[in-house]
Amino acid sequence: MDTPRKHNFFAGPAVLPVSVIKKAQEALWNFAGTGAGILEVSHRDKAFDAVLEGCKARAKRLYNVPEDYEVIFVQGGASMIMAMISMNFIHEGDKAQFIDTGTWASRAIKEAKRSKGNVEVLWSGKDINYTQLPDLSTLKFADDACLVHLCANNTIRGTEYPEFPKTKAPLFCDMSSDYFSRPINVKDFAFIYGGVQKNLGPAGCALCIVRKDLLARVPEHLSEMLSFRKYVEENSIYNTPPVFVIYMVDLAFQWLEEEIGGLENMHKINKEKAGLLYDVFDNSASFYRPTVTVKEHRSLMNITFRLPSEELETKILAEAKTHGFLGLKGHRSVGGLRASTYNACPTESVRLLSDFLVKFAKENR
């Protein structure tokens, strides 16, 4: 408990707010005065019911979710949701449109291709190594598509949409790695989902925001464990839900509301943190090279960059470790470096990292 914590830049699971960790430690012993720990109480107990309802209510308040949407929790993470989207919403002969902005967007496409629908990739960044996002105004969104799918923030490539398209067809969005990091207009989307293990809690669960009219499209024959309609009908407790994960997400929402003061403030803080690092890169005379080529597409959450050589990258990673910076290695599929500056990553950690980067550049130029 008293061991100092390091500066955590892992891409997920990732840093959580200190107050959340402290409350969780207490709740492991005695949850809500029940005399039992949070890992030991029934999901049907009143005490957990209050957590589930509180968590849903906070999600709805933070994102200003309209009445005709429901919030559900599904085990299995974002990849599970990609598979379920394909089974629930893409039927024989349907046209489903996707934007391919890298690994996770590509995974959603791969899952959709298992359906009997016609999957159309509207744009792919593959040939340019996913270094930027498409110009949304040039894309041909079909009004009669069963869905249009995109990934808001590309965790591995470091791109993030500054804004979203307005589509007539239902817009589906994977928000795993920038969930609740900035205000959004939920009405622009029909279905939003994300694994919670980056901005909101531990791994093991996805939070989905579903426009209820979509549920009419869920096929009857689908296994109930895979049916979004069942999750809504049963208030996410058709079977035993990930009680602890939902508890932690609720604490993260409380932190966002009560300590941060909402998503406008969170966004401001996130811009400030990312700005500290991008400023270092932009003033480094190309010593640090952001992998994203269009400034407006730079992520506020996953800041990806390269150094002049792989030798220097190995050297900086080793030095960073000795300075207490964790998780700066880029994803194994792309190499380089990545600093994930999620909601709970303290500004002070980012400030210290930017000082370290400036010093390293001076000494190794």
Ligand SMILES: Cc1ncc(COP(=O)(O)O)c(C=O)c1O
């Ligand atoms: C944007 C995005 N989508 C999907 C996933 C996959 O999430 P999960 O591991 O919860 O299936 C990740 C994981 O890092 C991600 O960053």
